[in-house]
Structure formats: structure tokens, C-alpha cells
Amino acid sequence: MTDADRGTRPSRLRELSRSLVLTELARSGALSQASLVRSTGLSRATVASIAADLRAEGRLAVIQGTEPGGRGRPPALLQLCSGTDAVVGVDFGHSHLTVAVADLAGTILDEERVPIDVHGSPDDALDAAASMVATLLDRARVGQAPAHVVMGVPGPVDLRTGRLRSGTVLPTWEGLDAGSELSRRIGCAVTVENDANLGAVGEHRFGAGRGVDHLIFVKVSTGIGAGMLLGGKLYRGSRGTAGEIGHVQVRDDGALCRCGSRGCLETVSSAGAALALLSPAHGRTMTVDDLVALAAGGDPGTLRLLTDMGTAIGRVIAAVAANLDPELVIIGGTVATDALVAGIRAAVHRYTQPYVSAEMTVVRGALGERASLLGAIALAIAAVATA
Numbered sequence: 045m046t047d048a049d050r051g052t053r054p055s056r057l058r059e060l061s062r063s064l065v066l067t068e069l070a071r072s073g074a075l076s077q078a079s080l081v082r083s084t085g086l087s088r089a090t091v092a093s094i095a096a097d098l099r100a101e102g103r104l105a106v107i108q109g110t111e112p113g114g115r116g117r118p119p120a121l122l123q124l125c126s127g128t129d130a131v132v133g134v135d136f137g138h139s140h141l142t143v144a145v146a147d148l149a150g151t152i153l154d155e156e157r158v159p160i161d162v163h164g165s166p167d168d169a170l171d172a173a174a175s176m177v178a179t180l181l182d183r184a185r186v187g188q189a190p191a192h193v194v195m196g197v198p199g200p201v202d203l204r205t206g207r208l209r210s211g212t213v214l215p216t217w218e219g220l221d222a223g224s225e226l227s228r229r230i231g232c233a234v235t236v237e238n239d240a241n242l243g244a245v246g247e248h249r250f251g252a253g254r255g256v257d258h259l260i261f262v263k264v265s266t267g268i269g270a271g272m273l274l275g276g277k278l279y280r281g282s283r284g285t286a287g288e289i290g291h292v293q294v295r296d297d298g299a300l301c302r303c304g305s306r307g308c309l310e311t312v313s314s315a316g317a318a319l320a321l322l323s324p325a326h327g328r329t330m331t332v333d334d335l336v337a338l339a340a341g342g343d344p345g346t347l348r349l350l351t352d353m354g355t356a357i358g359r360v361i362a363a364v365a366a367n368l369d370p371e372l373v374i375i376g377g378t379v380a381t382d383a384l385v386a387g388i389r390a391a392v393h394r395y396t397q398p399y400v401s402a403e404m405t406v407v408r409g410a411l412g413e414r415a416s417l418l419g420a421i422a423l424a425i426a427a428v429a430t431a
């Protein structure tokens with residue numbers, strides 16, 4: 045064990061134990077100390093010590109009541125104090141999970157990002173999200189029950205059922221009611237939203253789209269999707285699938301797409317498509333970080349590839365822009381390099397009418413990979429304001 049381990053391990057263990065206690069109380073409403081020991085698996089002494097701390101912080105109340113199925117003399121139950129001005133944003137990506145806690149002014153109180161296994165079980169990922177939410181709320185010293193939670197997912201969400209539709213880049217999540225699943229774990233209502241939609245909201249509230257009410261946000265990462273803000277409002281379509289531009293066909297005889305079609309924009313211009321071309325050229329398996337580093341270093345082949353990808357994306361955006369007449373197109377996602385944005389900008393201007401392109405700007409997002417997370421925070425704040 046290193047000196048650093050000696051210094052951090054007890055506090056990390058304590059943090060995890062607090063998180064377990066808080067999660068159980070949020071899920072169950074009120075529990076006796078004995079029930080908390082059983083449900084968390086922690087020792088009686090640990091639960092008693094954590095409960096004492098939380099009571100001293102004014103976050104835990106002791107009430108008299110009966111647990112579900114309880115008999116005999118009512119035990120003293122522990123219950124979290126309600127009422128908080130905090131909101132939570134959760135962003136699931138193809139390979140990461142990010143959680144942030146903010147106050148109602150939009151100030152981020154705490155934020156954390158961890159990798160997830162894209163092919164792993166949704167249960168494990170949602171358990172991890174619930175644990176992170178509890179830990180961050182605890183670290184930010186706010187009440188356990190946030191005023192609202194918004195969760196972003198990388199794929200279309202059916203407006204009628206809240207379930208993920210086919211086309212998500214998290215294959216094991218298709219058909220999942222992720223909002224209910226997370227809500228059950230953290231004891232609070234959760235709204236689920238497509239990540240590109242959240243990117244549009246995030247850039248509008250905090251980033252490159254401030255003050256612009258007609259904008260298109262295009263996320264170019266593992267998949268490609270667009271979020272559209274029209275007249276200051278998010279446009280989701282009749283079923284929630286508006287903006288799925290990654291599955292517009294751009295090659296009649298192109299590669300098979302995971303959606304079942306072939307020649308989709310995603311098969312030409314996504315991170316996966318880029319890496320499939322770049323890896324053989326460099327004789328090793330390349331990552332998105334490699335791609336971005338090569339572009340920043342001016343590698344000619346990478347710049348050519350990104351420009352071509354931008355051209356294909358720009359042609360599709362041009363068709364969307366011709367219909368919607370936006371003021372601003374914002375490019376985000378992991379592949380949003382200068383070369384890609386320049387390729388998109390050139391194609392959008394080339395393939396739209398001069399009167400459309402003359403007053404329409406194409407820019408790189410200001411929030412980077414945090415656009416969807418900050419959009420989740422913005423939507424959560426808006427939900428509280430209109431409640």
C-alpha cells in the first residue's frame with residue numbers, strides 16, 4: 045500500500061458507504077437502522093456512525109412509523125429531509141457516463157465522468173449512475189432528493205413510451221424504459237432525452253447558441269444525430285425521432301448500417317467510419333483520441349478524411365437547412381475538429397440557396413463533450429421553473 049492509498053482509502057470507503065445509505069433511504073422513503081444494516085450489507089457500527097453524521101448535518105430526520113411488513117412496536121425510522129434546490133444531469137455516451145449536480149442558477153456544484161462498457165448490462169450502468177448521483181449530491185452537501193433529474197441517452201427516445209427506440213449506439217438498451225429504471229434506483233422522477241437534443245439545449249443555454257432561437261446542433265461521435273431548436277423550443281417530431289440524420293442514405297450501394305439500411309451517413313462520416321479507414325493506413329487500431337491528435341498535428345491523410353466526412357455531413361445539413369431556415373448550425377461531438385467543421389461549412393454553403401446560406405453560420409460548439417450534460421442541467425432547471 046502506498047502513502048497515497050493510506051491517505052485516500054478510508055475516505056473513499058466512507059464515501060461509498062454514505063452513498064449506499066443515502067441510496068437506500070431515497071429508494072425506500074424511511075427505514076429503521078436495522079433494516080439499513082440488512083439492505084446495505086454495512087456493519088451496524090458503520091450505519092450508526094453515518095446516520096449520526098447525516099443527522100448532525102441536518103439531512104436526516106428520525107420519525108416514528110411502521111416499515112412495510114413491520115409488526116410490533118413501531119421502531120424509530122430514519123428519513124431524508126426533503127426540499128432542495130439542486131438539479132441533476134446524467135449523460136450516457138457510447139463509452140462513458142457523466143453526472144453533474146447544479147443549483148437552479150445553472151452553477152455546477154460537482155461533476156464526474158467514468159467509462160462504461162457499451163456492451164455491458166444496462167442494469168450495471170444504471171446502478172453506477174444511481175451511485176454517482178448519490179455520491180455527488182452528498183459531496184455537494186445538498187438534500188438527497190433533487191428537484192429534477194434529466195438523463196441523456198445516445199439514441200431516439202419514443203415520446204409516447206419513454207423507451208429507447210432502435211438506432212441507439214447502446215445495443216443492449218433498445219426498448220428499455222431507462223427513466224423508470226433510474227427513477228426506481230434514486231427515488232426521484234427522471235426525464236429521458238436524446239443526447240443530440242440535449243446538446244442543442246446545452247449550447248443554447250450555456251454555449252455557442254446563446255441568444256439564437258433557430259439552431260441545429262449536430263453531434264458527430266460514434267453515431268451522428270441532430271437536435272433542433274426552432275423558435276426557442278426543442279423540436280422532437282411526432283414520436284421523438286426528429287433529427288436522426290445519421291440514417292439518411294448518402295450512398296446507394298454503401299456499407300450496411302446497424303439500422304438495417306445501407307449507405308447511411310453514419311457509415312461514411314461517424315467516428316467508427318473514420319477509424320475503419322484510418323487504422324489500415326497506420327497499421328494499428330486507432331482511437332478517436334489518435335484521430336484528433338493527428339488532425340491537430342496537420343496529418344494530410346487525416347485532414348483529407350475529415351474534410352470528406354464534413355462534405356457528406358454538410359450535404360445532409362444543407363437539405364435540413366433549406367427546410368428549416370436556421371440562423372446557426374453548431375457542430376459538436378468527439379470528432380468535431382476544425383477540419384470537419386470547415387468541410388461541413390463549405391458543403392452547407394455550396395448546397396444551399398445563397399439566400400439561406402448568406403445569413404446562416406456554421407460553428408464548432410463551445411461546450412465540447414459537455415454539451416449534452418449541460419443541456420440535461422438546462423432542461424432540468426426549465427422543468428423546475430415551469431412546475
Ligand SMILES: [Zn+2]
Nearest residue numbers: 291301303308
Ligand atoms: Zn442507418
